[in-house]
Amino acid sequence: GLLSAIVVVAIPKSVYTLCFGFGNEVSYWNHIWPKLYTLCDPWDKVNLSIYSIFAKVLLPFAKPELARLLFFIFSLLFLIYITITLIKRFYPEKPNEPLLLAGLVALCFVISPWVHETHYVILIFPLIISWLHLGCFFSRSSFVLFGASYFLIALKYSFARYSLFFTGPLYIFAAGKTYGYILLFILICQLLKKVSMLQDNISKILVVNLGGIGDVLLSTPALRALKDAYPKAKLDMLVVPRAKEVLKPLGYVDKIHYLYLGGGLYGLLVNAANLLMLRKSKFDLAINMRTLVSGFSAFKIGFLLKIIRPRIKAGRDTREMGGFFDLKIPESFFGDKFEMEYDIGLVEELGAKVVSRNIDFVINxxxxxxxxxxxxxxxxxxxxxxxxxxxxxxxxxxxxxxxxxxxxxxxxxxxxxxxxxxxxxxxxxxxxxxxxxxxxxxxxxxxxxxxxxxxxxxxxxxxxxxxxxxxxxxxxxxxxxxxxxxxxxxxxxxxxxxxxxxxxxxxxxxxxxxxxxxxxxxxxxxxxxxxxxxxxxxxxxxxxxxxxxx
Missing domain, CATH: 3.40.50.2000 (Glycogen Phosphorylase B;)
Structure with missing residues (x-):
């Protein structure tokens, strides 16, 4: 049902709105929507029947106004419970996430009476919170927050402005479905991109590891396996200057680029020249083999990859801060396993097979x-x-x-x-x-x-x-x-x-x-x-x- 709704509702409405503007949506609903709605009508009937059961259970014991209030409170508590449960599942080491959610909900409730199309505006709040707290815009956390806020705003409309028995439920379910359309559409796009990535011919790979000498050494089993998986591809590395020595004797690294993490004006100019050169190389795949130690660190890596502009970005998704990666593996901040295993897990997601975990360090x-x-x-x-x-x-x-x-x-x-x-x-x-x-x-x-x-x-x-x-x-x-x-x-x-x-x-x-x-x-x-x-x-x-x- 959601997949068909994406095709017949979300995409046509989005395209129509972009082409003709928000002011012409009445024309969309009057002319285009009736032809498309017949495909989604059965699912709306299911949604309404669920609400009807809830209302019929309450009506014998309460007045309609009380039933409406109880439905609102029940839905609010249920959505907050589900959201906090998801957040604790994804971020067990970050107990302050529910406070962010509570702040978001309060903010939405305050502004909703003065914003006409709240459901268009509401998307920006979880994204801003996600960026401030996690260092990235698009993550599972932002989608969870967005979904909860969307449902809650719909409940706000239902409770404050609409009838309990007809328009209110429709508005609630419409908001929920819209969120489902957006989320499912993004997930499908990510899946399709991952499939196409594995099928495409990758001829240029850039591995980014801006850690120290030890971090680079621990990544050598993954680098070796990556080269074996893509033998015809050119494998370059971007490291800090002090780490490039350990890579020189390795036959599977074709070229070593470096990035100054200091150096003043000279370092800034050298970095700009190196990044422009990497951008011109048009890499098919860029892999970040380093943990994202903070939100600012995630922002820097995301900005770095934005400049280099590879076709596909892969990396370690520390605390869900790697939302800019196309392919990623989960990672906690403190680390639940040895550093080398994260790099190995990442290249295995890319189709490589690690035969040996021996670290390459050759002394002449x-x-x-x-x-x-x-x-x-x-x-x-x-x-x-x-x-x-x-x-x-x-x-x-x-x-x-x-x-x-x-x-x-x-x-x-x-x-x-x-x-x-x-x-x-x-x-x-x-x-x-x-x-x-x-x-x-x-x-x-x-x-x-x-x-x-x-x-x-x-x-x-x-x-x-x-x-x-x-x-x-x-x-x-x-x-x-x-x-x-x-x-x-x-x-x-x-x-x-x-x-x-x-x-x-x-x-x-x-x-x-x-x-x-x-x-x-x-x-x-x-x-x-x-x-x-x-x-x-x-x-x-x-x-x-x-x-x-x-």
Whole structure:
């Protein structure tokens, strides 16, 4: 019934209105509607019969005015209940959605007496709320809000202006059907676009991943499967400059483009030139392999894809914020599974088959030779065991530096190993002041390349790091790893999903995970003592020593 109504009601009326304007709708109803209505007449009779049953049940016990009031209250409560149930189903982590709905309903009720065609105006409110709260216009949330508000406005008209027994029910059902027509029409269009996408010849693919090095590395199994699924297609990637190094050795990425997330005026000009070049490339398919961390993040990705203008857009629909994607997979904000699995699920929706989950990280021989030479210069023999310590990362991800002297002292006494420290380049001077004159400690901060860092991590007998890209590198290289986790998303980035030789120290405080860039209290990391890390490190040290003997 809804499908036939789309063909004979929604589309003709929309086309007629667009062609002749809203003022000529009387002509539509007088001349065109009678010929079309016969196809929908049976469904209206069903709707009216449902209402008649409701009215007949109430009439023996109440006056018509009371019956009308009860019907209005019952319908209002029922629609609000259904809407809140749907919202809780779609957004269990967002309890403030019902408040938005209540505000929307109140606003609609206030303006309806002064707006002649309320059902034309009412569409804009849920869309605005959806954009402000979710960062996108068209999502399941906006359609749920739109539908509820449409029904409620119809009830408002019925209660305030029309007879209970005839015109009111017709107005209610007409409003409900109109919403059904619009929603079903959009869903059918999305389905047809998805089917045509799988059938079309896709010759140019752009993968967008503006995360860090770790995020790009975790996407390599999905990239490999995508190339296998579309072997004749050109596969390009858009990344931040620091992440492009890991993609260069990969044979299945044809071209690497980059986007500055800062850089002032120079970065803005370079980004504009790169985006215009990508737009001219006329990609058939663009895939966003990155979580939408906020409404503003969703807006930026949507705007970015709008500029690039691919024929088909696919991505991860975090908290229903990816309404601009043509093809999407659901994703919660905190992450219910490992990050790599989201990218794999996305390419599988595109017809790819992931045979292997091995992460591609290839270190060339020259990097091994260079790091060996550097270590020999620092007095490290090939037979020496090395414990690597990475002190860098986001400010909120850094374990307090005052813990490291105690950690190094305890591990040095128990293992006799030599220590190699790395951090961000700007931290080199500070590390020299703290550890510069300590025997057995080598500071390579700012002195080695990315590939030499990979070779160093593979050379370590044990590696201790914060939640950074280095953590992912150590897990990929199967180096025994102690990961000190703070406010990040453990389920999403747990290194134990890659390597069984990893140990995670995580303090589940009440405010974690929060994913803040900086934090004044940092209690999730301050509550981790040096002894906690020593115990974890020695457990892996003994286990690795036993395997080495075997």
């Amino acid at each position: 021989d020259s990097a091994y030779l260079d790091i060996s030479r550097i270590l020999q210069t620092e007095g490290v023999a090939d037979s020496d065991k090395i414990i690597g310590l990475h002190l860098g990362g986001k400010p909120s991800h850094r374990w307090p530096w005052q813990n490291y002297p105690q950690l190094i002292s305890a591990l040095k006494e128990k293992t006799g190993a030599k220590f190699v420290i790395t951090a961000e380049n700007e931290d080199a001077g500070k590390i020299n002041k703290i550890f510069g004159n300590t025997p057995g400690i080598i500071n390579l901060t700012g002195r080695i390349s990315f590939w030499e860092l990979g070779a160093l991590i593979s050379r370590c007998f044990l590696y201790v790091t914060n939640d950074t890209a280095n953590m992912h590198l150590a897990a990929i290289l199967k180096t025994p790893l102690v990961a000190i986790f703070g406010p990040g998303f453990l389920k999403r980035y747990d290194p134990r999903c890659i390597s069984s030789s990893s140990y995670v120290i995580y303090n589940a405080v009440d405010c974690a995970p929060c994913n803040k860039i900086s934090c004044s209290s940092l209690k999730c990391l301050k509550n981790i003592s040096a002894q906690d890390v020593v115990d974890a490190a020695m457990g892996l040290w003994r286990e690795n020593s036993e395997h080495s003997v075997e």
